[in-house]
Amino acid sequence: MYLSKLKSGIKDFTSSVQRIPQCLPDSHCYLCQQPTQRLICEVCEQDCLFFNTPVLPDNLLLWPPIKKGLVSGRYTSVHACSYYQWPMDHLINQYKNGHPQLTQTLADWFVAYALPSDPFLPDCILPVPTSSWRFARRRYHQTLLLANAIGRRLSIPVHANWASRRSFQRKQQSLGRRERLNNLKRAFALSKDPLPSRVAILDDVVTTGATAAALSNMIYSAYPETSVALWALAITPAKADPGALVSGQIRQQRVLLQQY
Template sequence: MPANLLQWPPIKKGLTRGYYSSVYACGYYQWPLNQLVKQFKTGHPQLAQTLAEWFVRYAWSSEAPLPGCILPVPTSAWRFARRRYHQTLLLANAIGQKLSVPVYTDWASRGSLQRKQQLLGRQARLNNLTQAYTLSETSLPSRVAILDDVVTTGATAATLSKMLKAANPDIQIDLWAIAITPSKPDSAALVPGSIRKLRMKLPN
């Protein structure tokens, strides 16, 4: 399986078309990734280091060009107040430290969504996101990586990459994530063998 998941037909077919040219993720949103991500988002910010290590070990390809910066997907003020930390920013900082890539923290902001993304289909997600994000930083490196913890339909990345491309027509955009959950006819095929064989005790 190619490291760039856009070269994997089931993944490319399941994602909303965007302006990103590559997708890197550890595997599908299933055990053990789903358990770690859930714990990471619900009171265990220290798991950013574990997830970053997994991303670098299982998802990243040393043959791929490094981006000039990592752009963590913005969170809403409501979610930040609820969790008391920005989980994607923590993850970006951890991955950036391991790969020696800077993180742009305030490149975009997120307002309130009219409806919960989890309850919507692909086109509805895109419509819902249209007014949700505002680009704050337009002076960016020629290659960037949008980072999210989990990619579902790819609607968020499609929206953000469209904004970036409008402001920087020549920019190259990668999409990074810990897990991915689009249409999957053979879920086991995407989970790296090293993770399938892993029997790590999940943190309490």
């Protein structure tokens, strides 16, 4: 009996120790692994590719390569940092699977690289709801964490419980376009809390836009006068155009020039 308790205690201690690195700031860059005080070093951020919004429309929904790849819904604008490709795919995958410490960095990137310099901001941010089993597995709701961080940066409230998932749903990333649409039919339920006239649905990745379409259509059914924007860290287009991207260094230089 003593050995059984000792074994159980060691197991609990080991489990606690394994979780400690997730609570402490990393001392190495997530991309190049070089020592740094930042989660992503300045050099890597400057080398990352983001949408060239001074050339592309601020609203990516007005850009045909993006619009053609998305399921139509009651959302009127799309804002994202970049394509879902390296390094955004790596960072988002890390963020969703055990690295919530990336929240602030990704939120800062969204504000800096996804939104125009003088954005028309919504009245509140609506994080895409997660399922209870997915929350239990991850132990955190990554989209809600991201929404809270962006909301603090922009002084915008976040409505955390504006909607919920009704039942178990298959993972969207494992499904094709038609399967995604069928999977999302009646997947969400709107809460009784009223929504303001301008809202932004926030997701980590937009692949087909099926989730955004389902949620925006649901909002329109209850609040036809509400304007819905779609915000995301990254987007998967029907066909990626490398010419649509520019380095973070160039984006930063343009911001500095606009200030003078």
